[in-house]
Amino acid sequence: MGFSILVTASLSMEKKKIKIAAFNVNSIRARLELILNWLTHRGNDLDILCFQELKTPTENFSHSEFKARGYHCAVWGQKGYNGVATCSKFPPQEVRQGFGGKIAGEDSRIITTIFPYFSLINIYAPRGGEPASKKGIAKLEWYGQLFRFLETTFNLQDPLAVMGDFNIAPSNLDVFSPKKLAGTIGTLPEERQALARLFRLGLLDVFRALYPQQQQFTWWDYLGGAIWRNEGLRLDLCLSTARFLELVQDCYVDLWPRRRRAPTPSDHAPL
Template sequence: MKVCTFNVNSIKARKDLVVQWIKHRNNDIDILCFQEIKTQENNFPSDDFKELGFIYQEILGQKGYNGVATLSKLPLENVFSGLNHDYFDNQKRVLITKTSDIFIINTYAPHGDLRGGEKYYYKLDWYKHFIYFLKQNFDLNNQKVILLGDLNVALEDKDVYDPILLKDTIGTMPEERELLKEIMNLGFIDTFRYLYPDKIQFTWWDYIGGAIWKNEGMRIDYILITKSLIPFLKDVEVDLWPRKRKTPKPSDHAPVIATFEGL
């Protein structure tokens, strides 16, 4: 089973590229989780992905902003949308589905802002409520759970291309990192870092200045798993093919794919 997270930065703008990419990979992905689809459910290009075998689709859309979608070739059950909180659920950021006995938490965390701004506090408060929600709704010591998506935090200095230049900026502030570490401490493993403890690999690069070609990026997209899934984890990769296209214009993120065997 291959599970993918991909911040597409508008599914309308990126649909053709994503379809090309899936075909380029010989259509080997089983569960495809998008963030920042930036469209409502009725405008999502469902048929294009059904033609590729993703017949099970759960979509949590929002016009022009945010939005997540989970597409699957495997039977998929919609468990929950949002965080059961009116204020935070105005922004469509979390979609929880289930295939067999595996929960999939498709997540688009807030980007935030420089310290002290309104979006800065919103991000911290959102993370705190997300942690509370996870504690209340999951038995992370026993259940099989995959939490994936754009978490908008680079967990360690080696997850950014220049830790001195980017110190204490959006995504590297200590208070942001501590909240992501709190999520990890609930019982999650960072699959990429588990398999590749010292590898330098990014998942996001700014559009400006040819950052992708200089590999001036950040690792802010994750596939986290509970410990019960570790025996089945075989590989994690960041696929640069769709990020390095010139046409159609790519997302500023690259997809991350985890491979599981024996589930």
Template sequence: MGSISVCTFNVNSIRSRVELILRWLNEKRPVDILCFQEIKCEAAQFPAEAFESLGYHVAVNGQKRLNGVAICSKLPLEDVKTRFGVEILDGQKRLIEAVVGETAILNCYVPRGGEEGSEPHTYKMAFYDALRDYAEGLLRRHEKVLLLGDFNVALEDQDVYDPDVFEGAVGFLPSEKEKLRALMAAGLGDCFRRLHPDERAFTWWDYRTAAIWRDEGMRLDYLLASEGLCRELQAIDVDLWTRRRRSPTPSDHAPVVATFGSL
């Protein structure tokens, strides 16, 4: 097998989005490894057959009506993990891990959080601390590591359409940025910025304001890779095809797709 494409996509309900995703895969962009967040269903309700019919292996860590993550891979999934031995990481279904080739892939749906001082904000901060601790162990065990998903933080001013608009907003708080930077400091590079250091590109746009058509968005979705894997990175972009559909109804996120020479 040549180059391998890997996608992170917050689908905001997989059962509502499966028709659109299959159209995207068949008509626009075949992808080797799909990592979904916010699937909003238990494993038994995940439309596994639709992906298996296209040759994917499927692994799911699902939760009724909320959260949930899944990996669908054309390459075999080994050592699939849905529990991590830490209460805050296991309490809600926000993580799934698998080894593909030589690469450990950890698919993450970080909590949205809330205003400073609120319980949701405290939860998000604690989740990030536990995620960093876990990532450090993963990086010790594997040379090639890929943490990807919806991290619910826009890291830099260029990751939002207008920093003044987002001043003090959830997802752009200094405390949140500090936690994401600390996670990356464990030994993970931002694949998008590696190849596009100055480009403004967003992955989420508010449904309520038709923001996609004015490109008034935030970059909340990332592929973070260890140096050993960053060296294999060939291309990465935000694919707007699904987000710009009017029917079937799109997610409020767009997929980010990276191509690696090998995993």
């Protein structure tokens, strides 16, 4: 996602509060020390961690470090690029990789974990490019595949969340300067239309549902101290069905990992 945001949703299920975070780490190996420091800083309170942009093969994922913290990790890695992992303190009933195994050469960008009371889809959307470029077209095609996957695979009346790096800022409220960033990747009309199709399925933007006018970002450029001027974009999202949203108590961005000077942070913050 080029950004790194932490979205933490607190859910009430059977009177148990569950905290979930999504974090584009921009290389799990480069960010491992920071992640462990962050978990310690939070008192190891997160129940589910959704990581994106692992940039490592599945077999090289740091299972032992997360197992020591009590997590079971479902991983779909890829050498040098992409990669997603969902680590939870309770094992999922089922794990699915990709869009159902029907797309040849599919990148490691989506992993689904099925839990007793809800389903969780962890995604890392393509960054894209100009609308007519190969990368721009591929991004829109990927969103079309995501739409069909959601429409045909899940009952959208059930509790379901789609979390991760969408690489699209949903509206101008999610961009620090719409004027400066007009026509840039992540804000293009074609991209926002692709995201809007997911909303028409009945999915809701959890953060925006809770905070209709609040401006929070999840990604800041490494250059020029953008994090300290808060010149960012909200690219990391949690979309959910209405049944899931009913369970949510809060949704926010945790800036602590992004504001570290050492170890080097990701350009995203966790949601």
